[in-house]
Amino acid sequence: MSVVMKRIYEPMAYGAQPIENCYWHGFMPDNGPHYPSVSDEINCDFAIIGAGYTGLSAALRLAKHSADVVVVDANAPGWGASGRNGGLVSVGGSKLSDKQIVARFGQEDARTYFATERAAVDFVEGLIVELSLDVDRHSKGYTFAAHSETAVSSVKDYGAQYQSRYGLDCEFLDKSAMAEHGMDSPEFHGAVNLPIGFALNPMKFILGLASAASSAGVRIFANSAVQDIEFDDGFSLHTASGIVRAKKLVVATNGYSSDDVPNAFASRYMPVQSNIMVTRPLADDELTSQGWWSEQMVVDTRNLLHYFRLLPDKRMLFGLRGSVRASVQNMEKTKQIARADFDRLFPKWRKVETDHFWSGLICMSRDLVPFAGPIEGMDGAYAAMAYHGNGVSMAPYCGALVADMALGNQTMPHAQLMQKKMRKFELGPLRRNLLPPAFAWYKLLDRI
Structure with missing residues (x-):
C-alpha cells in the first residue's frame, strides 16, 4: 500500500527540513529510547494515531484504567508540534473573545469552556508533579x-x-x-x-510523557504512518509494514492531519x-x-x-x-x-x-474553538485537535477528555462547544488560499 495522504501544505512541511536547526533537539538523549515500527499484525483495545501531547496524554489516561493501548506515529514522540513549540502553558485555545464565545454558544456553555481552559493548565501542572518531570519550569x-x-x-x-x-x-x-x-x-x-x-521545555515534557506511557504498558510504534483506516466492528489501521487492529480509536494528529485519514476530517481543520x-x-x-x-x-x-x-x-x-x-x-x-x-x-x-x-x-477549526469529541460516522472513534496555538496546555487536557469519552467515564470540565462536529472551511481542499488575504488584513490591523 502506498502513502497517498491528502495534506494541504507542500511536502516540505511534513519532512525534516523545517526542524533541522531546532533548539529543542539538543535536549534529546543521544541514546534515547528506540520505538519499533509496526510489523505484521498487532491487536489492542485502544489505538491512538499520533504520539504528541494529545495522543500520549490519552494513552496515559487509558493505561490508568488497565487498557491495552497502542500508539502509532508517522515519526516519533517529539517530532511534531509537541517537540518544536514555544513551551507556553496558559489559558486559551480559542481565537474568539469571551463576548463572542458567549454570543455564539450561550452563557452556560461559555462558563464551562472557561473552566476547561483553567483546568487544562492545572492538568499539565498535575502531570508534571505526578510523573516527577524535569521540564525547566519558570x-x-x-x-x-x-x-x-x-x-x-x-x-x-x-x-x-x-x-x-x-x-x-x-x-x-x-x-x-x-x-x-x-x-x-x-x-x-x-x-x-x-x-x-x-x-x-516542550521537548523534556513530551519525552517525559512518552517514557511514562511506556512504563505504564503503552506500546509506542514510530515511523509507522497510518495510510488507511478500515472500520467495521472495530478499526484496522494500515501502515506500510503491518496492521493495528483495535476496538476503539483516538486520532491525535492536529496540524499534521490528513484529509483522508480519516475521510471525516476532510476540509475541517486548517494547519x-x-x-x-x-x-x-x-x-x-x-x-x-x-x-x-x-x-x-x-x-x-x-x-x-x-x-x-x-x-x-x-x-x-x-x-x-x-x-x-x-x-x-x-x-x-x-x-x-x-x-x-x-x-x-x-x-x-x-x-x-x-x-x-x-x-x-x-x-x-472553522468555529475557532478546540475540538475534543466523537468522529462522526465512526462509532467508537474520537479525536482532539485545533488548539489555535495553545496546545501545550490544551492538547494534554483534550487527550484526557477523549480518553474519558472512550471509556464512558467523563469527570473533567468539557464544554459542549468542543464536542460539536467540526464545520468545513470554505474552498475545501483549497482552503489554504484563505490565509494570504486574511494575513494581509491582520498585518494592516496590526499597523493601526
Whole structure:
C-alpha cells in the first residue's frame, strides 16, 4: 500500500527540513529510547494515531484504567508540534473573545469552556508533579503586552475579563513599570501580568510523557504512518509494514492531519505555520543594556502575534506567525522577517547572533474553538485537535477528555462547544488560499 495522504501544505512541511536547526533537539538523549515500527499484525483495545501531547496524554489516561493501548506515529514522540513549540502553558485555545464565545454558544456553555481552559493548565501542572518531570519550569503566569498605544485599552479590557472569569487579580504595568520589571522595549506601551500559567521545555515534557506511557504498558510504534483506516466492528489501521487492529480509536494528529485519514476530517481543520528563533546565550551586561531580564513568558496584542521568553540559559526565544508556504525560499524570508521584528523589539541586541530557527504547524477549526469529541460516522472513534496555538496546555487536557469519552467515564470540565462536529472551511481542499488575504488584513490591523 502506498502513502497517498491528502495534506494541504507542500511536502516540505511534513519532512525534516523545517526542524533541522531546532533548539529543542539538543535536549534529546543521544541514546534515547528506540520505538519499533509496526510489523505484521498487532491487536489492542485502544489505538491512538499520533504520539504528541494529545495522543500520549490519552494513552496515559487509558493505561490508568488497565487498557491495552497502542500508539502509532508517522515519526516519533517529539517530532511534531509537541517537540518544536514555544513551551507556553496558559489559558486559551480559542481565537474568539469571551463576548463572542458567549454570543455564539450561550452563557452556560461559555462558563464551562472557561473552566476547561483553567483546568487544562492545572492538568499539565498535575502531570508534571505526578510523573516527577524535569521540564525547566519558570515564569509566574504570563504577560500580555500592548504593541501600540491604542492597544493599551485592549490589554486592560483583557485583564478585566480575566478577573471576571477566574476571580484573580491581574497586575497592570504601564511603560515605565514594565521597564522596572525588566521588560523594557520601545515596542511595548503597557502590559498586564496574568497569574495562571508557566513556561516549560516542550521537548523534556513530551519525552517525559512518552517514557511514562511506556512504563505504564503503552506500546509506542514510530515511523509507522497510518495510510488507511478500515472500520467495521472495530478499526484496522494500515501502515506500510503491518496492521493495528483495535476496538476503539483516538486520532491525535492536529496540524499534521490528513484529509483522508480519516475521510471525516476532510476540509475541517486548517494547519497554520508558526516559526521560532532562538539567540545565543546573552551576557548579563547585554541584558542590562536592553533592560530586559525578566523570565516572564510574553505574548503581544498583534493579530499575527509575537511570543517570546528568556530561557533558563539566557537565550531569548522569539516566535511569530504569518508565513503561508513551506519552501526553502519562504523559510529564509520568514527568518529575515523574524530577525527584523526582533531587532525592532530589542534594538540593543541587533548584533546578537541567532543560532536556531525552525517552523511547524499549529491547527485551527472553522468555529475557532478546540475540538475534543466523537468522529462522526465512526462509532467508537474520537479525536482532539485545533488548539489555535495553545496546545501545550490544551492538547494534554483534550487527550484526557477523549480518553474519558472512550471509556464512558467523563469527570473533567468539557464544554459542549468542543464536542460539536467540526464545520468545513470554505474552498475545501483549497482552503489554504484563505490565509494570504486574511494575513494581509491582520498585518494592516496590526499597523493601526
